[in-house]
Amino acid sequence: MKKLSVIALVICALMLMWIPAGAEAVKGDMDGSGKIDILDVLELLKCVTASPTSADALKGDMDGNGKAEITDVLTVLKSVTTSTPVEENKGMQIIPDIDLRKGIQLLSQKDHNNGNRFSVLDTHDFYGGTAQSPVWRLAQWDSGPCLVANRIESDATTITDGVGRTFAYYPDEKRMKFELDTSLYYKGKAAVSGDYWPHLLAEQNSFLTSYDLDTMQYLTCDPERLVLSLDIRLTEFSQTPINGDWARAAQFQMYFYVKGLETSDFCWFGVHFFDNRFDNTDHNIGYDGGKPDASNAMIFTIGTKYTYANSGRTLYKNGQPDTSGEWVHVEIDLKPYLEEMLARGKQDGYFDANSLSELYIDGMNVGWETIATFDHTMEMKNIELVSYNE
Numbered sequence: 239m240k241k242l243s244v245i246a247l248v249i250c251a252l253m254l255m256w257i258p259a260g261a262e263a264v265k266g267d268m269d270g271s272g273k274i275d276i277l278d279v280l281e282l283l284k285c286v287t288a289s290p291t292s293a294d295a296l297k298g299d300m301d302g303n304g305k306a307e308i309t310d311v312l313t314v315l316k317s318v319t320t321s322t323p324v325e326e327n328k329g330m331q332i333i334p335d336i337d338l339r340k341g342i343q344l345l346s347q348k349d350h351n352n353g354n355r356f357s358v359l360d361t362h363d364f365y366g367g368t369a370q371s372p373v374w375r376l377a378q379w380d381s382g383p384c385l386v387a388n389r390i391e392s393d394a395t396t397i398t399d400g401v402g403r404t405f406a407y408y409p410d411e412k413r414m415k416f417e418l419d420t421s422l423y424y425k426g427k428a429a430v431s432g433d434y435w436p437h438l439l440a441e442q443n444s445f446l447t448s449y450d451l452d453t454m455q456y457l458t459c460d461p462e463r464l465v466l467s468l469d470i471r472l473t474e475f476s477q478t479p480i481n482g483d484w485a486r487a488a489q490f491q492m493y494f495y496v497k498g499l500e501t502s503d504f505c506w507f508g509v510h511f512f513d514n515r516f517d518n519t520d521h522n523i524g525y526d527g528g529k530p531d532a533s534n535a536m537i538f539t540i541g542t543k544y545t546y547a548n549s550g551r552t553l554y555k556n557g558q559p560d561t562s563g564e565w566v567h568v569e570i571d572l573k574p575y576l577e578e579m580l581a582r583g584k585q586d587g588y589f590d591a592n593s594l595s596e597l598y599i600d601g602m603n604v605g606w607e608t609i610a611t612f613d614h615t616m617e618m619k620n621i622e623l624v625s626y627n628e
Contacts, residue, residue: 266300266310282306329465329626330456333602334373334448336621338407341369342440344386344397345377350434359386364407366394373448375441376405377603380434382422402613403438413619414440416490418606421478421613428482429610441603444495456625459496459576460594463626466492467569470511474615475559477514486610488514491539494623495601496579501590503597507579508539509570512616517554518543521575523582536588538579545570565619572623 269277285294290305300310341363348354361369362376378385381403388399398404402419418438445457477486490512496505506526513519522539526532546552548569553560576594583589591597606614 267297282310329461329463329624330453331622332445332456332599332625333621333623334442334445337409337412338364338374340374341372342374342376342397342405342407343369343372345375346386347381347384348379359384362397364394364409373442375443377437377439377441377605378403379437379439380423381418381420381436381438404615405438405440411619412621413617414604414621415615415617416440416605417474417615418608419613420608421611424480424611426480426611428480429484429486430482431484433484433609435607435609437605437607439603439605439607441605442601444601446600454598456627457598457600458595458625458627459580459597459599461573461625461627463624464572464576465569465624465626466509466572466622467567467624468618468621469565469567470553470616470618471563471565472512472553472559472561472614472616473563474613475514475561476613478611478613480611483610486514486612488512488606488608488610488612488614490606490614490616492604493539493602494599496576496597497600498589498591499596499598501596503583503589503591504533505536505538505579505583505589506533507572507576507599508537509545509572510539510542511545511568512553512559513542514559514612516542517552517557521578525588536579536583536586538575538582540570540572540575544575 266282269281281294282297285292285306290307296304296306299306301307341361343358344360344362346356346359348356358375361372363369376385376397383399385397385399385403388401390398390400392398395408396404396406398406398417402417402422404415404417406415407413408415416438418436420436423436446454449457472490475488477488479486489510491508491510493506493508496507497503508522510519510522518541520541520543522537522541524537526535526537542552545568546566549566551566553566555562576597580589580591580594580597584592604618606616608614
């Protein structure tokens with residue numbers, strides 16, 4: 239009898255691995271729970287080996303022959319495996335604290351006369367409480383007088399100076415708002431070559447502090463897929479041309495920091511959402527330079543013709559930036575573009591890494607980078623970056 243029990247357990251284990259889908263479970267509820275589960279299988283197996291004709295055993299008499307047998311156990315087991323659908327691999331969303339529950343750090347301007355140093359001036363909680371070790375930071379580089387020093391009172395969702403800079407997060411909608419008026423920086427003057435670009439960015443310096451050894455694998459640049467999805471809209475856009483402007487560029491982008499696992503490799507890997515100069519842009523590939531605080535690192539930015547390939551439209555309408563407030567859904571697998579990034583970097587002699595498995599994502603920023611005088615507002619919601627590591 240003991241030998242029979244051992245054999246049955248082995249058979250059950252094997253069946254769990256290969257039994258195909260079939261009919262919905264309707265019999266064999268040994269414990270009266272109203273559903274068939276593995277506990278019923280184990281209970282029936284006990285009855286088969288101990289008292290196959292008892293009243294309890296007959297609850298699992300699936301073929302009606304008056305006793306519980308191994309064939310009945312296998313029938314109940316099949317009911318368990320076929321009545322419980324296999325959950326689709328949904329991957330893992332890898333942007334830490336995506337709903338900003340920990341709050342955000344408010345950074346100072348960079349001190350360009352002192353090694354571009356900056357500091358954390360304050361923190362903010364979007365849920366009405368106190369920020370708890372935020373991983374997000376609000377960067378206001380070269381956007382005018384210090385936003386933190388000139389912040390006005392508002393509700394918990396909003397950080398604003400009431401004049402030209404606002405960052406807001408609306409928890410109920412999972413929505414971010416970036417409002418930047420660069421006239422606070424230019425004050426009627428022309429944008430000249432070598433100017434610092436006014437920024438308003440939400441950023442994370444590193445993802446690593448939010449992961450352990452079990453979840454670190456999802457940060458690799460070599461998953462099956464790496465899908466970025468979000469909704470975006472442009473709600474305000476105006477430009478004030480100044481005679482003598484060297485350039486007039488308003489860009490809204492998201493950058494991920496690609497680093498080497500065992501090398502010093504670094505790349506600004508970006509997704510382009512808006513450029514006032516062109517619709518349907520191609521990739522922008524180059525190296526960060528031209529300013530004292532430039533990183534000299536590779537920049538690989540996916541063009542908007544690819545960003546919106548699955549969207550049906552961009553943030554332009556009739557050849558002009560569309561401020562209608564209509565949401566545009568973006569869904570893009572970044573993996574093929576990471577492959578392009580690595581190939582181009584190797585071609586340029588830039589990367590030491592030889593495969594994407596030697597690179598990982600560690601940090602990000604998203605927001606406006608603008609040169610010349612613009613007043614523009616972008617909103618995003620439902621942001622996810624899902625790594626499918628099958």
